[in-house]
Amino acid sequence: MTSPQLPSSLTDLVLTHIREVPDFPEPCVLFRDITPLLADGKAFRELIKGLADFYRGRIDSVAGLESRGFILAAPLAVELGIGMITIRKAGKLPGAVFGVDYALEYGTARMEVHPEIVKDGDRVLIIDDVLATGGTARAAIDLVEHSGGEATALCMLLELADLNGRKKLEGYTVDSVVVYE
């Protein structure tokens, strides 16, 4: 069975609201800045409503990845009337956490979750702004699954295809609103 495709109207909406900033945060990186999209209330609302229509009835909770993923996860969860799972960088969540270390382009990082927040068998949508090397998204899958949830789909606003992030996510549904080849 083929999985449903995000509507192309959402792709156009996002594409027209992204600002490209060369050499940020370091030389030779072309930074894709989502802040113009967030600042346009009509466009931001249209995006969240479009994503809600796409996932309605197929997921039980939305996992947002710190920090730009939070900006998308929270309104989407509210629009759908479901809960948001907060996946944070190391040392930010209080109490007992489960953590996963992962590789960045340079160095390593760690993401953490409160495992009891994820209900057994919950269909979880993982959402973030950018899929680059895929390390962050892969760590999020491991956190959700270790906590008893099902990583039903990953939604990425922007996918930087030349960094091959999808390779780390083989076997999972990855819905990217915009793919930069």
Ligand SMILES: O=P(O)(O)OC[C@H]1O[C@H](OP(=O)(O)OP(=O)(O)O)[C@H](O)[C@@H]1O
């Ligand atoms: O696919 P990867 O190579 O793992 O990279 C993608 C991650 O990088 C960015 O986050 P960043 O760590 O810059 O944090 P921020 O959201 O707090 O800016 C982006 O928001 C993704 O979470």
Ligand SMILES: Nc1ncnc2[nH]cnc12
């Ligand atoms: N090129 C890029 N633009 C915006 N966010 C990013 N995160 C990782 N790479 C990025």
